[in-house]
Amino acid sequence: MKIAALSGGVGGAKMAHGLVQCLPPDELTIIVNTGDDFDHYGLRICPDLDTVCYTLAGLANDATGWGRSGESWQALESATALGGPAWFSLGDRDLGTHLERTRRLADGQPLSEITRHFCRQWGIDVSVLPMSDGRAATMVDTLELGEISFQEYFVKHQCRPAVRSFRFEGVESARPAPGVIAAIASADFVVLTPSNPWVSVAPILAVAGVREAMQAKEVVAISPIIAGKAIKGPAAKMYLEMGIEPGALAVAKHYRGLISALFIDAQDAAEAGAIDRLGIRPVVTDILMPTTAERKRLAGEVIAFLQHLHQEKGR
Amino acid sequence: MKIAALSGGVGGAKMAHGLVQCLPPDELTIIVNTGDDFDHYGLRICPDLDTVCYTLAGLANDATGWGRSGESWQALESATALGGPAWFSLGDRDLGTHLERTRRLADGQPLSEITRHFCRQWGIDVSVLPMSDGRAATMVDTLELGEISFQEYFVKHQCRPAVRSFRFEGVESARPAPGVIAAIASADFVVLTPSNPWVSVAPILAVAGVREAMQAKEVVAISPIIAGKAIKGPAAKMYLEMGIEPGALAVAKHYRGLISALFIDAQDAAEAGAIDRLGIRPVVTDILMPTTAERKRLAGEVIAFLQHLHQEKGR
DSSP: OOEEEEEOSHHHHHHHHHHHTTSOGGGEEEEEOOTTOEEETTEEEOHHHHHHHHHHHTOBOTTTSSSBTTOOOHHHHHHHHTTOOOSSOOOHHHHHHHHHHHHHHHTTOOHHHHHHHHHHHHTOOSEEEESBSSOOEEEEEETTTEEEEHHIIIIISTTOSOEEEEEEETTTTOOBOTTHHHHHHHOSEEEEOSSOIIIIIHHHHHSTTHHHHHHTSEEEEEOSEETTEESSSSHHHHHHHTTOOOSHHHHHHHTTTTOSEEEEEGGGGGGHHHHHHTTOEEEEEOOOOOSHHHHHHHHHHHHHHHHHHHHHHHO | OOEEEEEOSHHHHHHHHHHHTTSOGGGEEEEEOOTTOEEETTEEEOHHHHHHHHHHHTOBOTTTSSSBTTOOOHHHHHHHHTTOOOSSOOOHHHHHHHHHHHHHHHTTOOHHHHHHHHHHHHTOOSEEEESBSSOOEEEEEETTTEEEEHHIIIIISTTOSOEEEEEEETTTTOOBOTTHHHHHHHOSEEEEOSSOIIIIIHHHHHSTTHHHHHHTSEEEEEOSEETTEESSSSHHHHHHHTTOOOSHHHHHHHTTTTOSEEEEEGGGGGGHHHHHHTTOEEEEEOOOOOSHHHHHHHHHHHHHHHHHHHHHHHO
């Protein structure tokens, strides 16, 4: 059974970490949002790719949810002592990743090839693909500051500005990275990991050919929202600002027409009926996965459900 | 009494460190070679400027002669684990300097302005100027590898290839940085610090207008060679490969027509007569300056000599 998983940062990385514990490497492809990518201090930074890879490689700082474990901060301290911007936390170990990625990009290597090489060096044997080798910058139109880049919104302004809309700049001309469409086309199922629907999953869906490739597929999602609150990040706040009551039902409506099932938390069981009436099968379970074991447990439940779907379809 | 000092890396930095201990800040300008500057991992690195500034700011690693004290190596370790080049040692603290310089250059700030800002942040109150805001890359033509950049020669190949000649690529179009010509023109004396004549002082002299501005000036040099050996670096090896016996006399011949006096080490006192016969006044003293106190002592001797010259001229 082949699965293609669409992933943003922290939530997607946790789900991916669960899935790699349950599937052989050749049965899983993780397609990662690169809409957050930006240049800082002259270096290319790919926050979601790094979060996914650090998590899969066991290098992630689980306490913060971003960056690397055993991190030090000498370079950033030295740069900010000279007046450099401090708003984006660049650890020394993390910097090494950005340095080598920037060097290879300048050398003409595409991001997908660099990511494949990094995964090999880090001992990750599942396929991790950036959604595109081109640029497609997520722009956030805010009430207070007008349009700003995603990292400015997310890190510099800590998601404080009220969101009016999103735009994925250049996504029209960003081609899917090699392997992305093939991974979806050859998958039995596509999993939308519990990442932010607006700014983590939507950019991937906006890449040419991705939605089309998914139309023939059975797609299931895991809600990134529990009891009206985002597990991490600004998803719930974004729903509110877009005039939508945040919750499992809102996620179901968001993905309506795309997904056939939605994993929701037991705390949201009351919304199961309404989700079912949208034509989306609700699967009620514990969707929080702070530990490695919890990630494996939830991934196992998702896979068991997909195998069940598989058998149903076979009948 | 105003002094303009031309400086490369380690030797020049030590002399500059001596001079700042003896002169008020407005009487000294240090003009630094940027022919060694190069881009690595996407960052602009200015080895000589950094060595001078780190030394003057008390941030230098005196044990190695380059880089910063209290340094860590997490970023480079992380980059090389991904296959990045390890030949140039980039410490974490040092990286902060390159990050912020690269960010400001990309922002359109000239190197001279960035250097002035860095000096202010580091508490350096003497004027430190790059020789140019443009690029003038020192290229080394070698017997074994053909023409390579200076950092490749110096660091990657550890000065092993035999030198045939030097070229300062682009120096014809590199204009002196703001203040360079004015500092020389308004100086009473120009000091050639004990840096490598071939690859540290020569690039500065090759910048348009520098030699011309010096013609009207009294110029003195401190030999970078003691007893036929370079105090640090490949100067002696270069003399040999250019078919010249390395020594204080060779330095005197090198700077003939440019300097009126040469400080040489007591070990080279036997060469004083031959230097004198070139029309260059030899000043025999101890020119090694490993410690802060030794730097001040030698700088004091240089200044006393210049004051003596000043009085002679006044007569």
